[in-house]
Amino acid sequence: MSLRVRLALVIGFFLFYSTASAQMGDEVRNIFFDTISGEYQATPIGVDDMRYIGNRYITHDDSVLMDYATRIVRSDLDFYADFELIPIDSFYLKTYEINELTVLGWRRLGADILVRLEAEFPGDKLRVRWRLFDTVRQQQFSKGVLERTKSQWRVLGHEIANEMVHTLTGEEGIFLTKVVYCREVGGGKELFLADYDGANERQLTSTGSINISPFFSPDRDEIYFTSYMGGDPQLYRINIGNREIKKVAAYSGIVAAPAVSPDGNKIACVLTKDGNSEIYVLDLSGRIIKRLTRHRSIDTAPTWSPDGRMIAFSSDRTGSPQIYLMDSDGLNVRRLTYQGGYNDSPIWSSRGERITFVSRTKYGRFDLASIDTSGHDYRILTEVGHNENPHFSPDGKHIVFSSTRLGPKDIFTMDITGRNQRRLTRVGKCSNPNWGPIRK
Amino acid sequence: MRRLALLALIGMLAVAVMAISCGGPKEVPEEVPVETAPPVEEDTTPAEEPAPPPPAPKLQETQFQTVYFDFDKYNLRDDAKASLDHNFGLLQEFPDVIVKIEGHCDERGTVEYNLSLGEKRAKSSMDYLVSLGIDPGRISIISYGKERPVDQGHNEEAWAKNRRSEFKIISQ
Numbered sequence: 001m002s003l004r005v006r007l008a009l010v011i012g013f014f015l016f017y018s019t020a021s022a023q024m025g026d027e028v029r030n031i032f033f034d035t036i037s038g039e040y041q042a043t044p045i046g047v048d049d050m051r052y053i054g055n056r057y058i059t060h061d062d063s064v065l066m067d068y069a070t071r072i073v074r075s076d077l078d079f080y081a082d083f084e085l086i087p088i089d090s091f092y093l094k095t096y097e098i099n100e101l102t103v104l105g106w107r108r109l110g111a112d113i114l115v116r117l118e119a120e121f122p123g124d125k126l127r128v129r130w131r132l133f134d135t136v137r138q139q140q141f142s143k144g145v146l147e148r149t150k151s152q153w154r155v156l157g158h159e160i161a162n163e164m165v166h167t168l169t170g171e172e173g174i175f176l177t178k179v180v181y182c183r184e185v186g187g188g189k190e191l192f193l194a195d196y197d198g199a200n201e202r203q204l205t206s207t208g209s210i211n212i213s214p215f216f217s218p219d220r221d222e223i224y225f226t227s228y229m230g231g232d233p234q235l236y237r238i239n240i241g242n243r244e245i246k247k248v249a250a251y252s253g254i255v256a257a258p259a260v261s262p263d264g265n266k267i268a269c270v271l272t273k274d275g276n277s278e279i280y281v282l283d284l285s286g287r288i289i290k291r292l293t294r295h296r297s298i299d300t301a302p303t304w305s306p307d308g309r310m311i312a313f314s315s316d317r318t319g320s321p322q323i324y325l326m327d328s329d330g331l332n333v334r335r336l337t338y339q340g341g342y343n344d345s346p347i348w349s350s351r352g353e354r355i356t357f358v359s360r361t362k363y364g365r366f367d368l369a370s371i372d373t374s375g376h377d378y379r380i381l382t383e384v385g386h387n388e389n390p391h392f393s394p395d396g397k398h399i400v401f402s403s404t405r406l407g408p409k410d411i412f413t414m415d416i417t418g419r420n421q422r423r424l425t426r427v428g429k430c431s432n433p434n435w436g437p438i439r440k
Numbered sequence: 441m442r443r444l445a446l447l448a449l450i451g452m453l454a455v456a457v458m459a460i461s462c463g464g465p466k467e468v469p470e471e472v473p474v475e476t477a478p479p480v481e482e483d484t485t486p487a488e489e490p491a492p493p494p495p496a497p498k499l500q501e502t503q504f505q506t507v508y509f510d511f512d513k514y515n516l517r518d519d520a521k522a523s524l525d526h527n528f529g530l531l532q533e534f535p536d537v538i539v540k541i542e543g544h545c546d547e548r549g550t551v552e553y554n555l556s557l558g559e560k561r562a563k564s565s566m567d568y569l570v571s572l573g574i575d576p577g578r579i580s581i582i583s584y585g586k587e588r589p590v591d592q593g594h595n596e597e598a599w600a601k602n603r604r605s606e607f608k609i610i611s612q
Contacts, residue, residue, distance in 0.1 A: 189587065210587050212551050226555075232582055233555065254559060254583055257552040270556060272583075275563065277556035298556040314553060320512060321553055342512070345550040358550055366548065388550055432551055 042084040046111035047074045053118040065126060065153050066119050072157025075197065076175045077164060079422060081397040081415035086111040107135035115164060126150050130160055132167060142167050154199065174393050178436040179400055180214045180223055181411050184429035191225060193240065198424030204238060213257055216436040219264040224248065226256045235269060235286065249286030259302050268302035268311055279313055292330035303348045312346040312355055323357055337371060339378045345389055351396035358388055368401055381418040393435045400433045499534040504607035507565050508600065514560035516568060524565060527607055528572050537612040541565050543583040546599035551585060558583030565605040
């Protein structure tokens with residue numbers, strides 16, 4: 001058995017184990033659910049190989065390009081929570097002695113929806129016409145055209161997938177979003193930026209210091225983060241374009257755990273200037289707008305509700321960390337979690353009704369769990385390795401997190417049901433991810 | 441490293457002793473009247489700087505004891521208090537020393553929570569020393585959360601070593 005096959009088997013086993021073993025009936029109810037419409041149901045979708053429809057001789061490079069772009073579309077739709085990708089079945093093709101599938105053929109393979117892609121190469125460009133078919137009625141119901149220079153085949157693939165999502169669900173696709181995370185470099189931690197699928201990774205900071213807790217601004221190309229670059233951990237922001245770093249807030253003690261409000265105008269964060277970690281709201285220039293907590297225990301990890309009216313946070317006021325909710329002015333503090341002895345790192349779904357967090361479960365493992373905002377329906381989403389720092393995708397259907405499930409600590413994504421798990425980094429020593437907004 | 445430092449110290453002492461033995465007594469001839477012929481060599485020698493006093497024994501960072509904590513806790517165990525009592529003695533013995541206490545955590549739990557927990561550990565160490573009578577102006581604190589483990593292991597033995605507050609000398 002080649003190394004690659006064995007590796008694939010190992011990874012496959014882990015992914016299977018992490019999702020499937022949870023199904024087999026622990027005391028905790030399983031992970032398959034849809035917060036939008038009740039039961040989870042992914043639509044089976046097929047994507048045909050991209051075909052050249054021009055009338056010239058097609059070069060090898062161009063046919064490779066078509067293959068690459070198709071792979072991006074398939075991989076995006078496969079990952080997306082609402083879809084289940086039906087692969088082309090080569091055995092089926094062989095049995096019927098055919099080279100390609102008809103709409104009816106896709107129906108027989110189980111696809112409800114079929115995507116057909118047709119390529120042309122005007123000048124140095126790749127132009128793709130996409131068509132969507134309903135395989136039950138065997139009818140085309142939507143189409144469109146997109147064009148990019150050939151070198152941007154990756155972007156084009158994501159744009160096609162975004163249009164599929166928009167056409168089929170009415171929502172904005174997330175396939176052109178970015179993920180930021182920390183990686184150990186030398187004795188410090190630097191911020192790295194990558195596409196949502198892990199491609200095009202680049203190093204953002206080179207401060208040689210510890211940089212942690214990155215958080216995207218929802219409306220500017222900026223990332224807020226805590227850095228030790230000036231000695232004490234204080235709040236900074238970096239412009240993603242020119243990589244210019246500015247100090248935002250400096251207070252005695254630490255300035256940590258920044259969370260920018262959904263309207264982009266305020267930052268909830270932790271200050272310890274009072275001799276204890278308390279949650280404050282700052283304006284974008286670092287001035288204090290309001291102190292929200294007054295308790296001699298640890299209060300940290302604030303996260304805004306999507307309407308900006310509430311904040312969830314973690315506190316060890318009962319002796320171990322648990323998740324609490326409060327109004328965004330600090331009033332009406334109430335405890336949300338009672339399960340297990342350690343619940344921390346809450347993150348509010350952009351869909352509003354659920355909070356995902358880190359929960360210490362059996363055998364002292366740290367898993368991702370979620371609960372609805374009324375404190376009901378606690379579910380464990382992961383079952384392997386230590387899993388930390390969950391953050392939602394802007395559409396609230398997917399989660400990025402760090403995990404040690406394959407040994408080294410890497411960045412992973414999955415959908416909110418715990419399915420479609422994907423490894424973004426492969427070098428280890430990666431942590432603290434945050435998912436960027438959809439840019440218009 | 442330590443051996444080098446020791447050699448350097450011995451070197452400095454030797455220089456100081458030589459300076460005292462050569463420079464010290466030779467200032468006397470300056471009061472001798474001009475008429476008397478002074479020894480030529482000594483007259484051309486420029487007035488020597490006053491000999492540096494022998495360096496006071498310095499406090500080494502390694503003399504401080506590291507203070508250890510239980511998982512997710514920042515209260516001081518008896519052994520932690522004993523370590524702090526030892527460090528208190530050093531701070532009393534060397535009243536010019538200014539320290540920074542670094543709070544650290546093990547790898548378990550999240551980055552943000554551990555940052556606050558590390559600060560609590562540093563703070564409880566500082567508060568204990570202040571309660572014993574150390575001027576709070578001589579102590580500052582910083583938390584590194586779980587960012588700087590001394591042991592990279594993933595077991596209880598490693599974690600126990602990493603849940604700590606460490607003393608660093610800022611000036612003396």
